[in-house]
Amino acid sequence: xxxxxxxxxxxxxxxxxxxxxxxxxxxxxxxxxxxxxxxxxxxxxxxxxxxxxxxxxxxxxxxxxxxxxxxxxxxxxxxxxxxxxxxxxxxxxxxxxxxxxxxxxxxxxxxxxxxxxxxxxxxxxxxxxxxxxxxxxxxxxxxxxxxxxxxxxxxxxxxxxxxxxxxxxxxxxxxxxxxxxxxxxxxxxxxxxxxxxxxxxxxxxxxxxxxxxxxxxxxxxxxxxxxxxxxxxxxxxxxxxxxxxxxxxxxxxxxxxxxxxxxxxxxxxxxxxxxxxxxxxxxxxxxxxxxxxxxxxxxxxxxxxxxxxxxxxxxxxxxxxxxxxxxxxxxxxxxxxxxxxxxxxxxxxxxxxxxxxxxxxxxxxxxxxxxxxxxxxxxxxxxxxxxxxxxxxxxxxxxxxxxxxxxxxxxxxxxxxxxxxxxxxxxxxxxxxxxxxxxxxxxxxxxxxxxxxxxxxxxxxxxxxxxxxxxxxxxxxxxxxxxxxxxxxxxxxxxxxxxxxxxxxxxxxxxxxxxxxxxxxxxxxxxxxxxxxxxxxxxxxxxxxxxxxxxxxxxxxxxxxxxxxxxxxxxxxxxxxxxxxxxxxxxxxxxxxxxxxxxxxxxxxxxxxxxxxxxxxxxxxxxxxxxxxxxxxxxxxxxxxxxxxxxxxxxxxxxxxxxxxxxxxxxxxxxxxxxxxxxxxxxxxxxxxxxxxxxxxxxxxxxxxxxxxxxxxxx
Numbered sequence: 266x267x268x269x270x271x272x273x274x275x276x277x278x279x280x281x282x283x284x285x286x287x288x289x290x291x292x293x294x295x296x297x298x299x300x301x302x303x304x305x306x307x308x309x310x311x312x313x314x315x316x317x318x319x320x321x322x323x324x325x326x327x328x329x330x331x332x333x334x335x336x337x338x339x340x341x342x343x344x345x346x347x348x349x350x351x352x353x354x355x356x357x358x359x360x361x362x363x364x365x366x367x368x369x370x371x372x373x374x375x376x377x378x379x380x381x382x383x384x385x386x387x388x389x390x391x392x393x394x395x396x397x398x399x400x401x402x403x404x405x406x407x408x409x410x411x412x413x414x415x416x417x418x419x420x421x422x423x424x425x426x427x428x429x430x431x432x433x434x435x436x437x438x439x440x441x442x443x444x445x446x447x448x449x450x451x452x453x454x455x456x457x458x459x460x461x462x463x464x465x466x467x468x469x470x471x472x473x474x475x476x477x478x479x480x481x482x483x484x485x486x487x488x489x490x491x492x493x494x495x496x497x498x499x500x501x502x503x504x505x506x507x508x509x510x511x512x513x514x515x516x517x518x519x520x521x522x523x524x525x526x527x528x529x530x531x532x533x534x535x536x537x538x539x540x541x542x543x544x545x546x547x548x549x550x551x552x553x554x555x556x557x558x559x560x561x562x563x564x565x566x567x568x569x570x571x572x573x574x575x576x577x578x579x580x581x582x583x584x585x586x587x588x589x590x591x592x593x594x595x596x597x598x599x600x601x602x603x604x605x606x607x608x609x610x611x612x613x614x615x616x617x618x619x620x621x622x623x624x625x626x627x628x629x630x631x632x633x634x635x636x637x638x639x640x641x642x643x644x645x646x647x648x649x650x651x652x653x654x655x656x657x658x659x660x661x662x663x664x665x666x667x668x669x670x671x672x673x674x675x676x677x678x679x680x681x682x683x684x685x686x687x688x689x690x691x692x693x694x695x696x697x698x699x700x701x702x703x704x705x706x707x708x709x710x711x712x713x714x715x716x717x718x719x720x721x722x723x724x725x726x727x728x729x730x731x732x733x734x735x736x737x738x739x740x741x742x743x744x745x746x747x748x749x750x751x752x753x754x755x756x757x758x759x760x761x762x763x764x765x766x767x768x769x770x771x772x773x774x775x776x777x778x779x780x781x782x783x784x785x786x787x788x789x790x791x792x793x794x795x796x797x798x799x800x801x802x803x804x805x806x807x808x809x810x811x812x813x814x815x816x817x818x819x820x821x822x823x824x825x826x827x828x829x830x831x832x833x834x835x836x837x838x839x840x841x842x843x844x845x846x847x848x849x850x851x852x853x854x855x856x857x858x859x860x861x862x863x864x865x866x867x868x869x870x871x872x873x874x875x876x877x878x879x880x881x882x883x884x885x886x887x888x889x890x891x892x893x894x895x896x897x898x899x900x901x902x903x904x905x906x907x908x909x910x911x912x913x914x915x916x917x918x919x920x921x922x923x924x925x926x927x928x929x930x931x932x933x934x935x936x937x938x939x940x941x942x943x944x945x946x947x948x949x950x951x952x953x954x955x956x957x958x959x960x961x962x963x964x965x966x967x968x969x970x971x972x973x974x975x976x977x978x979x980x
Contacts, residue, residue, distance in 0.1 A: 325506075
């Protein structure tokens with residue numbers, strides 16, 4: 266019967282199989298929810314039981330501490346009894362009448378304090394013990410001597426109280442006593458009270474109730490002081506609490522209170538589970554219908570004549586889907602392989618000035634996954650080799666194109682996108698697109714960065730002097746790329762022309778670099794004066810004022826970029842870039858001068874930050890490795906990424922000491938610490954602090970501290 270039912274189910278529509286799968290999932294989820302809720306509630310119940318036990322133990326410990334302190338205060342009041350005070354201070358002059366009064370005072374203490382079983386007066390000077398029954402015994406012969414460490418080594422002592430009052434709790438072999446010394450600097454005498462455990466801990470019976478819990482109280486040595494109930498055995502672990510007296514309170518809660526029975530659990534979450542089960546079944550039916558409806562529709566669309574057959578709709582639909590998926594995958598691979606080639610053709614048409622319909626251009630950019638936004642800001646760099654290059658021109662430019670087309674991840678800047686083209690004459694064209702509108706300083710920094718990558722590749726392939734790079738001006742919109750491309754070609758031809766001239770104008774460039782070097786060295790005022798002199802001489806130079814100003818601003822931007830100055834700080838150059846297209850050269854020079862002076866101040870600020878950061882990193886490294894006798898200037902400079910000479914100069918300028926003195930200072934500080942806080946031999950201290958000889962250790966230590974290591978340790 267079951268086999269026939271299974272075969273009928275298999276031959277029916279896919280709807281029933283989906284429904285069966287959903288119901289199985291509902292059952293699994295139902296069981297998982299039941300298990301999870303049961304586990305969660307049981308854990309929560311167990312945790313609350315533990316918290317209740319801890320609260321009970323804490324309350325019991327605090328109650329006992331309070332009872333002990335109150336008894337100590339009562340004993341202190343008895344110590345001020347005239348007869349007891351006289352017996353303590355003048356033990357050899359105790360009269361018969363005074364002895365009678367002492368017995369009365371001790372009896373009164375026993376009667377007033379139910380937790381006291383016996384009270385005793387002890388006079389330390391003659392080692393005598395007075396009892397409440399009138400006996401006077403030598404302390405060493407009395408049974409109470411076990412509460413004193415000179416007679417019993419296992420006695421446990423603990424001071425209980427606060428800064429205003431304290432008393433001493435004594436425990437030995439499960440017996441408990443309270444000792445209250447007479448308040449004099451010398452040990453003259455004390456009251457000793459043996460405690461009744463059944464009275465002291467009697468409140469625990471009422472706190473535990475009639476359940477099967479078990480509680481015990483142990484002294485610091487582990488001896489049993491008091492217990493309630495029957496011990497459950499070694500398999501269960503108790504809840505523990507240690508009071509100020511040093512006693513450990515252990516509680517084994519009743520197992521029946523620490524867990525839920527299955528019946529209690531079902532009663533607790535039964536209604537929720539019923540609601541969950543009903544909602545889950547209805548949800549399964551609804552999901553099955555929603556899953557099956559598109560399958561049925563798709564099956565009918567694939568083969569309308571087969572709807573009355575008993576075949577499996579899912580198999581037919583799956584076959585059609587797989588065929589479509591294979592065709593789509595093949596087409597996607599073909600498009601992905603052709604996309605770079607098609608993008609190159611599209612970009613070449615744009616830079617050559619071919620007009621394309623706007624709708625066509627937008628569709629092609631999206632279809633080819635171009636990183637460019639049609640209305641973004643663009644600029645172009647063009648690089649080519651001159652006739653002086655005698656190597657394989659095609660191989661070099663092809664390698665450069667490959668290098669620029671597949672940059673490492675770390676070089677991809679989020680502020681702009683880059684695409685490269687290799688033209689028919691093997692010139693390289695780099696298109697830069699800026700996402701944030703393209704500020705002048707941002708465009709200039711991007712151009713300098715890309716030019717640096719190109720020149721480094723050319724230098725690695727022995728073509729550094731033969732490669733010329735032209736810069737195009739920024740343009741708005743991808744349809745205006747050809748304007749930037751034409752200007753890059755003009756700039757490239759201009760550089761080629763001036764590159765053939767024999768005259769070399771190093772003076773102007775040297776003056777600007779001198780200002781930059783002064784600012785980076787910390788002399789901002791000197792840099793500004795040098796910059797002012799440079800601008801006074803601009804009118805006497807042979808080259809145009811616009812070209813001179815552009816060279817000065819470019820050098821400043823490049824220097825700031827080398828210090829990783831944030832992009833927003835470079836916005837101060839925007840006023841210059843906005844004026845750069847104006848025909849009024851006088852106004853342009855004034856703006857360039859003002860912006861340049863601000864740039865020098867910014868350069869000095871961030872240069873000083875870098876200098877301070879280098880010194881801070883070096884000091885931290887020295888402090889961590891000063892124990893290494895091989896620590897050197899070269900090791901420290903390599904760890905922070907600068908040259909040894911530069912690091913040595915930074916120590917002189919910023920720390921007012923040289924590198925060796927700072928290392929010795931760190932080693933001496935560590936040696937002082939070891940000399941004062943350890944027992945390591947003096948000669949071993951020098952070795953552990955990085956000194957290469959005992960003589961060097963003594964000499965350096967005396968120069969810094971003013972005394973020898975041995976004398977310092979004695980002081």
